[in-house]
Amino acid sequence: xxxxxxxxxxxxxxxxxxxxxxxxxxxxxxxxxxxxxxxxxxxxxxxxxxxxxxxxxxxxxxxxxxxxxxxxxxxxxxxxxxxxxxxxxxxxxxxxxxxxxxxxxxxxxxxxxxxxxxxxxxxxxxxxxxxxxxxxxxxxxxxxxxxxxxxxxxxxxxxxxxxxxxxxxxxxxxxxxxxxxxxxxxxxxxxxxxxxxxxxxxxxxxxxxxxxxxxxxxxxxxxxxxxxxxxxxxxxxxxxxxxxxxxxxxxxxxxxxxxxxxxxxxxxxxxxxxxxxxxxxxxxxxxxxxxxxxxxxxxxxxxxxxxxxxxxxxxxxxxxxxxxxxxxxxxxxxxxxxxxxxxxxxxxxxxxxxxxxxxxxxxxxxxxxxxxxxxxxxxxxxxxxxxxxxxxxxxxxxxxxxxxxxxxxxxxxxxxxxxxxxxxx
Numbered sequence: 001x002x003x004x005x006x007x008x009x010x011x012x013x014x015x016x017x018x019x020x021x022x023x024x025x026x027x028x029x030x031x032x033x034x035x036x037x038x039x040x041x042x043x044x045x046x047x048x049x050x051x052x053x054x055x056x057x058x059x060x061x062x063x064x065x066x067x068x069x070x071x072x073x074x075x076x077x078x079x080x081x082x083x084x085x086x087x088x089x090x091x092x093x094x095x096x097x098x099x100x101x102x103x104x105x106x107x108x109x110x111x112x113x114x115x116x117x118x119x120x121x122x123x124x125x126x127x128x129x130x131x132x133x134x135x136x137x138x139x140x141x142x143x144x145x146x147x148x149x150x151x152x153x154x155x156x157x158x159x160x161x162x163x164x165x166x167x168x169x170x171x172x173x174x175x176x177x178x179x180x181x182x183x184x185x186x187x188x189x190x191x192x193x194x195x196x197x198x199x200x201x202x203x204x205x206x207x208x209x210x211x212x213x214x215x216x217x218x219x220x221x222x223x224x225x226x227x228x229x230x231x232x233x234x235x236x237x238x239x240x241x242x243x244x245x246x247x248x249x250x251x252x253x254x255x256x257x258x259x260x261x262x263x264x265x266x267x268x269x270x271x272x273x274x275x276x277x278x279x280x281x282x283x284x285x286x287x288x289x290x291x292x293x294x295x296x297x298x299x300x301x302x303x304x305x306x307x308x309x310x311x312x313x314x315x316x317x318x319x320x321x322x323x324x325x326x327x328x329x330x331x332x333x334x335x336x337x338x339x340x341x342x343x344x345x346x347x348x349x350x351x352x353x354x355x356x357x358x359x360x361x362x363x364x365x366x367x368x369x370x371x372x373x374x375x376x377x378x379x380x381x382x383x384x385x386x387x388x389x390x391x392x393x394x395x396x397x398x399x400x401x402x403x404x405x406x407x408x409x410x411x412x413x414x415x416x417x418x419x420x421x422x423x424x425x
Contacts, residue, residue: 014324017259017323018262018320019245019324020080020084025347026322026346028354029319029348029355030069030319031070031355032352032355033351034073034358035362036066036354038066038362039361039393040389041060041061041062041064041066042158042369044057044061044385045061046380046383047382047383048380048381048382059284061284062288068231070161071238073316074168074235075242076238076241076242076316078169079175080246082180083197083246088190089184092177098173099169105411106169109359109407109411116155117367121155138162138163140152140159140163141163142223155367158362163226168235175204179197179200182196190251191256191258194243194246194247198244201240205232205233208231208234211224211230212230234305234308238316241321242320245321261321262321262323265318265321266318268318269318272317275314276314276315283307283311287300287303288304319346357400357404360403361396361397364395364403369388
């Protein structure tokens with residue numbers, strides 16, 4: 001087979017390298033899968049289906065692995081500009097515009113859902129300034145003596161992970177600064193810089209694992225489960241994929257480690273997703289601890305962390321490292337039927353649409369779930385999983401579509417408009 005690289009100069013065909021700019025439809029599909037996994041998990045917990053003995057309950061109980069997918073996607077997409085700058089030795093993105101765009105992307109839609117949930121179920125606390133400040137700023141997980149039970153105020157229990165996301169957004173420029181200074185020790189060699197970046201990200205993952213120690217010793221601190229440190233390894237997975245994809249563009253010759261890894265993972269997505277499935281099954285076993293939100297010991301937490309990182313990597317890597325196009329020559333080009341790649345599987349219009357509204361699916365699911373269960377008079381851990389899942393999913397998608405159209409898209413246009421005006425100025 002003809003190599004995608006030019007033999008005379010050793011220059012790669014850009015179409016054979018990972019897509020590092022522009023929108024990647026396949027990532028929308030992964031985002032949709034993550035949002036639906038979390039929705040299914042919460043319905044399964046509420047109805048008790050995920051707590052039932054047997055294989056079905058075990059598989060449903062691992063739906064929370066959708067959360068590491070969100071974390072890794074954030075690491076991949078948000079760190080990429082800093083990774084590019086670190087490898088090239090150029091200035092990274094300006095911090096203030098970056099934070100402004102993140103704020104517009106996250107807060108307006110969240111505020112609508114948060115106010116709705118507070119008005120519905122937490123009216124007795126609405127006269128508290130602290131309540132409003134903590135909820136609207138996504139800092140309620142730092143309240144060590146909360147007035148609610150579980151992971152957040154009623155209707156907002158899933159927002160603990162959004163609190164973690166926001167913490168990551170705020171600290172990412174600092175992480176990037178430290179990693180960039182570390183990469184600078186590699187001099188003008190992009191490969192040396194990339195290896196130093198990956199070493200730094202490995203250290204970040206180890207730091208996340210070490211954060212499990214104060215969570216349990218000398219006494220359990222359950223609130224630390226909802227803080228950023230223990231999830232650092234999940235974000236680092238996406239950040240590492242950003243480094244590898246950018247490194248592949250700067251690596252000399254077709255057979256360097258970055259380009260080989262990119263080719264291997266992007267050309268064999270089935271193998272990678274099979275490994276993701278095996279990881280999912282491992283997370284469904286008793287080794288992962290009890291079937292509920294929470295943890296049960298440092299070793300089980302470490303097992304959960306490692307399976308979360310592995311699952312996120314194997315699901316996202318084939319798409320994150322996918323080339324703009326895979327040139328086919330010889331017999332492969334003449335074949336009328338070729339196995340669908342990640343783009344065909346995850347870039348379907350339905351999955352792309354669900355990916356676009358995935359943030360709204362994440363935001364609204366508990367509000368819709370609790371309203372439906374109040375309407376039907378169901379008690380917690382009772383009811384039919386399927387009879388709850390269908391109406392809850394439909395209602396969540398409708399509200400997510402509305403907020404995407406009338407809140408998220410206008411905010412995105414505002415963010416783009418400000419960016420263009422700054423460039424023009």
